[in-house]
Amino acid sequence: MVPNSLFMKTIMIGLASLALIVIGQSSCEKSKNTQANCLRGKVVASKCMGTVIQITEGNFDPSLVTAKWRDTLLIQSGQQPPEFSNVFKLINPCDHQDLTEGKEFYFTIKTHTEAEKCNYCLAYDIAPPSSKLSVAICSSGTVK
Numbered sequence: 001m002v003p004n005s006l007f008m009k010t011i012m013i014g015l016a017s018l019a020l021i022v023i024g025q026s027s028c029e030k031s032k033n034t035q036a037n038c039l040r041g042k043v044v045a046s047k048c049m050g051t052v053i054q055i056t057e058g059n060f061d062p063s064l065v066t067a068k069w070r071d072t073l074l075i076q077s078g079q080q081p082p083e084f085s086n087v088f089k090l091i092n093p094c095d096h097q098d099l100t101e102g103k104e105f106y107f108t109i110k111t112h113t114e115a116e117k118c119n120y121c122l123a124y125d126i127a128p129p130s131s132k133l134s135v136a137i138c139s140s141g142t143v144k
């Protein structure tokens with residue numbers, strides 16, 4: 001009788017351990033899937049809260065962004081700015097004041113936005129693209 005109960009305890013501990021491993025693996029898979037749903041972007045222009053973001057990686061609806069963009073204010077001043085593809089102007093800059101030019105990060109596009117709740121500069125040092133979107137930073141955050 002004793003060997004049987006010891007055997008049953010060993011089996012139960014083994015099954016409990018296996019269940020914990022499966023649950024742990026499942027939560028890892030969920031975090032990978034969350035990352036997979038995020039887009040990668042880069043701030044290509046940011047002046048006076050006029051932040052322009054380029055989508056550099058991920059699946060998105062191309063109708064939401066401006067396909068090609070150059071800062072026309074720089075062109076008018078005689079400069080030759082680079083051309084960027086898949087860009088948009090950030091419409092919730094108060095939520096992301098740490099997004100500076102050159103910063104790369106992961107984000108999702110927010111479908112519902114609220115009015116800004118902070119004061120920011122409405123003057124433009126850049127001529128922003130026509131596409132305007134609000135974003136939420138993914139938990140993986142900043143790349144560099």
